[in-house]
Structures are given as structure tokens and as C-alpha cells.
Amino acid sequence: MHPSMLSRRSTIASYRSFIGSPLRGVQSVHPMTLRWINDVRRRAESLSTLGEAELRSAADALRHRMRSAGSGPHITSQLDHVIESFALTGEALRRATGMNYYDVQWMGGFVLAAGVVAEIQTGEGKTVTTALPSVLHAWGGRGVHIATTNEYLSRRDYETLLPVYQTLGLSVGHLESGASPEEKRMAYACDLTYGPGYEFGFDFLRDQLAIRADAHRPLGDRYLRQLQGIADGHQVCQRELSMAIVDEADSVLIDEATIPLVLGGGPRETPVSPSTYHRARDMAKSLREPEDFLLDASNRRVALTPGGRQRVSAQLPTSETSLLLTRPWTQMVENALAAEHLFSRDTEYVVSDGKLMIVDPHTGRIHPERTWSRGMHQAVEAKEQLDITAENETQGRVTRQRFMQCYDRVAGLTGTAAGSEGELREFYDLPVVRIPTHRPSAGRHLPTRAFASREEKFRAVIEDTVGRARAGQPVLIGTRTIAESRRLSERFSAQGITHAVLNGVQTEQEAKIVARAGIAATVTVATNMAGRGTDIRLDDAARRAGGLHVASTELQPSARVDRQLAGRSARQGDPGSYQRFVSAEDPLIQAHDADLAARILAAADPSGECRQRIADRLDALQQTIDSKLVEQRRQMVAHDDWLVSVQSALARRA
Numbered sequence: 035m036h037p038s039m040l041s042r043r044s045t046i047a048s049y050r051s052f053i054g055s056p057l058r059g060v061q062s063v064h065p066m067t068l069r070w071i072n073d074v075r076r077r078a079e080s081l082s083t084l085g086e087a088e089l090r091s092a093a094d095a096l097r098h099r100m101r102s103a104g105s106g107p108h109i110t111s112q113l114d115h116v117i118e119s120f121a122l123t124g125e126a127l128r129r130a131t132g133m134n135y136y137d138v139q140w141m142g143g144f145v146l147a148a149g150v151v152a153e154i155q156t157g158e159g160k161t162v163t164t165a166l167p168s169v170l171h172a173w174g175g176r177g178v179h180i181a182t183t184n185e186y187l188s189r190r191d192y193e194t195l196l197p198v199y200q201t202l203g204l205s206v207g208h209l210e211s212g213a214s215p216e217e218k219r220m221a222y223a224c225d226l227t228y229g230p231g232y233e234f235g236f237d238f239l240r241d242q243l244a245i246r247a248d249a250h251r252p253l254g255d256r257y258l259r260q261l262q263g264i265a266d267g268h269q270v271c272q273r274e275l276s277m278a279i280v281d282e283a284d285s286v287l288i289d290e291a292t293i294p295l296v297l298g299g300g301p302r303e304t305p306v307s308p309s310t311y312h313r314a315r316d317m318a319k320s321l322r323e324p325e326d327f328l329l330d331a332s333n334r335r336v337a338l339t340p341g342g343r344q345r346v347s348a349q350l351p352t353s354e355t356s357l358l359l360t361r362p363w364t365q366m367v368e369n370a371l372a373a374e375h376l377f378s379r380d381t382e383y384v385v386s387d388g389k390l391m392i393v394d395p396h397t398g399r400i401h402p403e404r405t406w407s408r409g410m411h412q413a414v415e416a417k418e419q420l421d422i423t424a425e426n427e428t429q430g431r432v433t434r435q436r437f438m439q440c441y442d443r444v445a446g447l448t449g450t451a452a453g454s455e456g457e458l459r460e461f462y463d464l465p466v467v468r469i470p471t472h473r474p475s476a477g478r479h480l481p482t483r484a485f486a487s488r489e490e491k492f493r494a495v496i497e498d499t500v501g502r503a504r505a506g507q508p509v510l511i512g513t514r515t516i517a518e519s520r521r522l523s524e525r526f527s528a529q530g531i532t533h534a535v536l537n538g539v540q541t542e543q544e545a546k547i548v549a550r551a552g553i554a555a556t557v558t559v560a561t562n563m564a565g566r567g568t569d570i571r572l573d574d575a576a577r578r579a580g581g582l583h584v585a586s587t588e589l590q591p592s593a594r595v596d597r598q599l600a601g602r603s604a605r606q607g608d609p610g611s612y613q614r615f616v617s618a619e620d621p622l623i624q625a626h627d628a629d630l631a632a633r634i635l636a637a638a639d640p641s642g643e644c645r646q647r648i649a650d651r652l653d654a655l656q657q658t659i660d661s662k663l664v665e666q667r668r669q670m671v672a673h674d675d676w677l678v679s680v681q682s683a684l685a686r687r688a
């Protein structure tokens with residue numbers, strides 16, 4: 035076991051002994067925490083009478099005490115420090131934003147301080163809650179990393195909390211995409227560093243490579259290069275991996291952790307010529323299913339049959355001498371088949387300015403800097419008749435599960451931990467504790483509506499939206515893909531319905547679209563970009579009209595995605611509603627459960643009324659897809675463990 039895992043275990047063990055409840059499944063907060071909250075509130079009240087300089091010296095005094103105490107905050111042995119830190123943060127929040135922490139947010143802070151995952155319902159105010167454990171651990175001076183699922187959210191959270199941290203004299207930085215190593219180093223030198231989860235992981239990889247390269251350099255080489263005025267390569271950015279607080283923890287630690295972080299280096303030494311990818315594509319187009327290849331859409335796999343393999347091998351392009359050194363011809367053809375049958379434009383990728391860009395399936399965000407590996411990117415470029423880019427060598431690779439284990443402590447927050455508690459414990463040793471809501475939810479989940487065809491489903495979504503918008507309700511329509519958002523937008527435009535589109539392709543700024551989405555009668559069509567973390571604030575007219583209505587237009591691969599999308603409405607006790615629309619033609623249903631598609635078709639009612647049995651089957655299908663992904667991650671981690679053990683055995687021998 036990694037040593038950091040042991041240190042985290044001891045923190046959790048002390049929390050367990052204090053709370054006195056078995057750490058299995060999702061836990062409730064122990065009533066004892068309420069006593070601590072009273073202490074915090076009392077102390078915060080006394081701090082409210084202090085002037086700015088006095089508050090700052092109270093913060094400095096705590097910093098000094100905690101640094102001298104050494105080992106960092108420990109929830110049982112240093113409870114007085116925790117209470118003082120929370121009270122200071124609460125007072126700084128009040129002064130900077132006018133908000134007072136709710137009791138449930140203090141509660142969340144205590145749970146997070148112990149290094150567990152706090153399940154805090156959507157819209158309950160996780161952003162400001164993160165400041166409590168962040169400040170607490172920042173006093174130690176070893177750096178706190180606050181990660182979330184994308185750059186938009188990390189920058190928003192950084193900007194929201196910057197004045198709070200500044201009031202307490204803590205420095206804070208943000209990892210901007212495309213920042214120079216020097217800018218990154220400055221951000222990491224701060225007491226607190228905000229950024230998307232993947233950015234912390236990539237910086238870790240870059241640092242590890244630099245450390246390894248340094249170790250192989252002859253003594254005095256760096257000094258000599260400096261004297262000669264030769265720029266050094268990448269220099270280490272991160273200080274140490276002390277504490278990570280992960281917002282949207284299920285997205286960062288589970289969904290994104292399905293694939294490892296891979297750092298590409300320069301182009302391969304023996305490049306494949308662009309024409310070979312085109313030949314592979316022509317070959318793929320001449321093949322037939324099931325004679326030559328088998329397609330498994332539900333597992334996103336394609337494989338040549340023995341007959342197909344023979345046919346393909348017989349037509350190996352002889353001119354391509356380097357091909358055998360880099361990638362088997364049959365694999366190139368399989369890539370081309372996958373590009374043709376499993377990768378769709380405006381779903382898995384977009385094409386803009388002649389460039390192929392990957393769409394993150396979980397966040398709906400477009401990532402121009404990412405590429406698919408092992409020639410897949412080039413196969414899709416060939417399919418789209420784009421200039422073929424060079425394949426990159428893999429420089430470094432780490433699973434997110436392994437990377438997170440390098441932190442001394444990890445805590446997480448999400449509205450959707452339930453259902454993932456087993457995985458959070460298995461891979462990250464993180465128990466889940468559920469925090470109650472500040473106010474009872476006023477949200478309504480309307481029954482699922484199921485249609486025979488996509489066309490009928492679209493008509494129903496549009497009719498429903500128009501009716502609600504006429505009554506003054508703002509409506510957010512969540513689509514699974516960019517393609518679907520485009521199709522819906524075209525229909526709305528054709529009917530003269532004013533609407534905004536948030537899918538990463540639009541030119542309008544995301545923040546502006548989000549700011550308007552809660553205004554009465556506003557219609558917004560969005561991909562999963564708006565499905566998580568997005569805070570849509572209502573105006574009074576919208577609240578009177580029933581609050582935000584959210585419609586999901588397709589079966590999503592996970593119930594957590596649905597719950598997050600639904601969570602854009604009915605936040606902070608506001609009214610709101612949510613409804614799911616599906617059709618027998620939905621790609622996920624078609625790919626995973628043909629029988630369910632047939633049942634939806636047979637039972638389809640023009641109004642979309644959906645029998646409970648079908649709604650249950652839809653839920654079960656999501657669970658099946660989820661379980662497959664859990665198994666995929668388990669296998670990936672097992673493979674990674676094996677790779678690491680082989681590498682360490684080789685290193686020992688060398």
C-alpha cells in the first residue's frame with residue numbers, strides 16, 4: 035500500500051473512533067458534530083466585532099499555532115484549531131460575500147476535514163463549503179489543491195472565494211490552460227491552488243518526467259547549460275502532494291478515471307505516411323459485417339474476423355516499409371472501422387477550422403489539446419478528410435486512481451456519490467458521508483415520457499417547452515450530444531422560438547448564457563456542459579412561474595448524469611421540475627438493449643405516457659452500463675498494478 039494511503043487511513047480511523055459509526059455504505063453525520071457547530075458559531079460571532087487588521091492577526095496567530103503544532107490538523111486531537119479556522123473562514127465569507135454558512139455547510143466542513151467524501155445535494159452550496167477544509171489545511175503551508183471537473187468551474191470557484199482567502203492572508207492561484215511552466219509554478223507556490231482535476235494530474239506527470247530526466251543527467255550539467263545560456267527543459271512545478279479537495283468528486287474520481295492520463299511527447303520516430311491511413315480507410319469501407327468484422331456497439335469495440343484478417347493482410351501496402359515497425363496493418367484497418375462505425379461527428383468529436391477536436395463524453399467540453407492514441411486520432415482524421423497529424427510517442431502515463439494515492443489526504447464533495455460509494459472506497463479509500471439539505475427540496479420529478487421515434491420525441495419536447503415558456507417558466511433542455519443540441523436548436527429556430535445554445539461550439543460566452551438561463555421564459559439548449567456544477571439563478575418572475583424546468587432529451591449513460599442535470603433546478607429550496615424524454619431510437623437504448631427498444635416501440639403512446647415497467651427497465655439499463663464501466667476501471671487498475679510491479683522488478687534488477 036502507498037504510504038500516503040496509510041496516513042489517510044489513520045485520519046479516517048480517528049474520525050471513525052470519534053463518530054463511532056461503522057464506515058460502510060453512506061453514513062449520516064454524527065450528532066456530536068452539532069456541538070462543534072455551536073462552538074464555531076459562537077466564535078464566529080465574537081470575530082464579527084473585530085476590525086480588519088484584528089481579524090487578520092487572529093488568522094496569523096492560528097497559522098503560527100498550527101505550523102508549530104506540526105503534523106497538520108487532526109480532527110480529534112486539534113479540534114480547537116478546527117473550530118477557530120472554521121470561525122475565521124465563516125467571518126471572512128460573511129465580509130467578502132455577505133453569505134453566512136448554514137449549519138449543514140459547517141457540517142460538511144467537519145466531514146471534509148476528516149478526509150472523506152461529503153454527499154451534499156446539488157445546489158446546496160458546495161463551492162463555499164470547500165473553503166472550510168481548504169483554509170484549515172492551508173495553514174499548514176504545504177499547499178492545498180482544489181480540483182473540479184473543468185476549467186470553467188474551477189475559475190468560477192477561484193474567483194468566488196479569492197476575496198475570502200485574501201481576507202485571511204492566504205495566497206491562491208488558478209491553473210489556467212496554456213499557462214507557462216513559470217505561471218504554473220507560481221500558482222503551485224500559493225497556499226491554495228485551483229484547477230481542473232486533469233491539470234493537476236498532467237503537471238504531476240510532466241514533473242515526474244523532468245525529475246527522471248534530471249536524475250540521468252551528468253553532474254553539473256544544469257549549471258553548465260545555464261552558463262552557456264541554454265534554456266532548460268520542463269522544471270518541476272508542483273511542490274508536494276499534500277491535500278486534495280475534489281469537487282464533483284464522482285466526475286473527477288470515477289467517470290474521468292475510466293481512462294488514464296497519457297502525456298504525449300514528440301512525433302514518433304518512424305512515422306506512418308498519411309496515405310496509409312487513407313488506404314486503411316478504403317480497405318475498411320470495402321469490408322462487410324459479419325463476414326469480415328464484428329461490431330460490438332455496447333462495448334465500443336470492433337474486431338476483424340479470421341476471414342477479414344486474411345483479406346486485409348493480403349492487401350498490405352508494400353510501399354510502407356516503416357509500417358511494420360510501428361503499427362500492424364490489421365490494427366490500422368480496425369481503427370478505420372472504429373472511426374467509421376463508433377465515432378460520430380458532433381458526438382465524440384467536432385471538426386473546426388480543419389482540426390479534429392475531442393469532446394469529453396462526461397463533461398460535454400471540447401478539448402483541442404487532446405488526441406486519441408494508437409493511431410485512432412489519425413483514423414478519424416482520415417475519415418473526415420482532414421490533414422493527418424503525426425502520431426505522438428507516449429511520454430508518461432498514470433491512472434487517476436494511482437495519482438490520487440500520492441496525496442497525503444484527499445476529501446471530496448458531490449451531489450451524486452450514492453451508488454458509487456463502493457468504488458470510492460475500493461480505489462481511493464474514501465468513505466461517503468451524507469449531509470442533510472438546508473431546506474427541504476421543492477423540486478418535482480415528472481414521469482418519464484417514452485416515444486416510438488426520435489421525431490415524435492422532439493415534437494413533444496418542443497411542445498412542452500413552448501407551453502412552459504409561455505407561462506413564464508425558464509426551460510433548460512439537456513442533450514447528450516452536440517449533434518442533438520444542434521438538431522433541437524434547428525427545430526426551435528424553424529418555429530421562431532428564441533433560445534440560447536450552450537454546447538461548446540457556440541460563440542457566445544458560457545457565463546453569459548448561464549446568467550440568462552434563469553430569467554423567466556428563457557429557453558436554453560445545452561449539452562452536459564451545463565449538466566454539472568452550473569448555478570442557474572432565478573429571477574422573481576421565474577420563481578413565481580414554477581422555477582426552472584429541466585428536460586433531458588435522451589437516455590444518459592448513468593443515473594448520476596440525470597440527477598446532476600435535474601439538480602440545475604430546485605436549488606436552495608427554489609421551486610423547479612425535471613422530466614426525462616426517451617425514444618426507441620435513442621442510440622444508447624439501441625446499442626445496449628434491443629429488446630427494450632422493441633418494448634418502447636410496442637407500448638408507445640402518442641402522449642409519451644410511459645409504463646412503470648419501462649421506466650424501471652431504463653433505470654436498470656443505466657445500471658448495466660455503469661457496472662460495465664466499473665469493471666473496465668477495475669481491470670485498468672489491475673493492469674496498472676501489474677505494470678508497476680513489472681517496472682519495479684526490472685528497476686531492482688538493473
Ligand SMILES: Nc1ncnc2c1ncn2[C@@H]1O[C@H](COP(=O)(O)OP(=O)(O)OP(=O)(O)O)[C@@H](O)[C@H]1O
Binds near residue numbers: 139161448571601
Ligand atoms: N450560505 C449561503 N447563503 C446564501 N446563499 C448561498 C449559501 N451557500 C450557497 N449559496 C448559493 O447557493 C447557490 C448554489 O451554490 P453552489 O453552486 O455552490 O451549489 P453546489 O452545491 O455546488 O451545486 P452543484 O451540485 O450543482 O455543483 C449559489 O448561488 C450560491 O451563491
